[in-house]
């Protein structure tokens with residue numbers, strides 16, 4: 001399982017949905033797709049940007065929303081390195097139905113009441129539900145009741161919205177490298193724990209970064225959650241997937 005990704009300069013040729021693209025050895029299928037302006041959905045993998053403060057891409061490989069078929073076999077695009085001649089299927093009815101199923105399962109597994117959620121309009125899970133036209137999940141709700149921790153002066157941590165993506169575990173650290181979030185237990189008991197002592201003293205930038213990195217509304221910067229007005233939220237004008245721009249042609253082809 002890949003968590004941070006390194007590349008080299010050898011050129012690899014592969015196809016995604018019949019389109020021939022070039023990639024660097026060591027890149028994942030997801031990175032190659034993003035570089036060529038091809039959208040593959042993600043929830044746990046995150047491309048490093050100045051805005052999110054990451055120094056390199058992360059790919060915990062936990063959500064499986066990026067599942068593609070590689071030479072006929074299902075693989076996670078964010079953790080599978082490219083190889084010469086790969087034939088990748090991505091935007092197909094079968095894979096999109098699988099992705100819709102994952103979104104539905106995530107909705108029923110937690111408690112998601114979008115109209116009252118601070119992340120609504122900027123939430124990747126909600127945006128994917130719109131993308132895959134989820135009206136009502138086909139599965140029974142689990143009605144989970146997990147602890148909501150509001151003790152930190154800067155962060156609200158609502159485990160009922162957490163999708164266990166592990167982004168926070170990998171990406172949110174103190175200046176001296178201590179992790180603020182950790183993973184605990186296994187199976188249906190697994191969850192995220194927050195180091196309450198460390199979180200008490202985090203800076204404004206770290207608190208903002210934590211909220212930004214969480215793809216859903218599990219980590220919310222207190223007093224800032226509803227700051228972005230309707231019409232200016234992340235997905236108010238451009239649905240998820242529309243932001244992918246080919247970095248080779250600067251969007252001229254897409």
Ligand code: SF4
Pocket residue numbers: 111112113114115117118119120121123124125126161216217218
């Ligand atoms: S975290 Fe996302 S999906 Fe869940 S309630 Fe908030 S907006 Fe809706």
Ligand code: SF4
Pocket residue numbers: 161162163164165166167168169181192213214215216218219
């Ligand atoms: S708190 Fe957010 S970032 Fe951390 S595992 Fe849960 S959903 Fe992912």
Ligand code: FES
Pocket residue numbers: 041042043044045060061062063064065066067076077078079
């Ligand atoms: S984005 Fe690939 S497993 Fe989550």
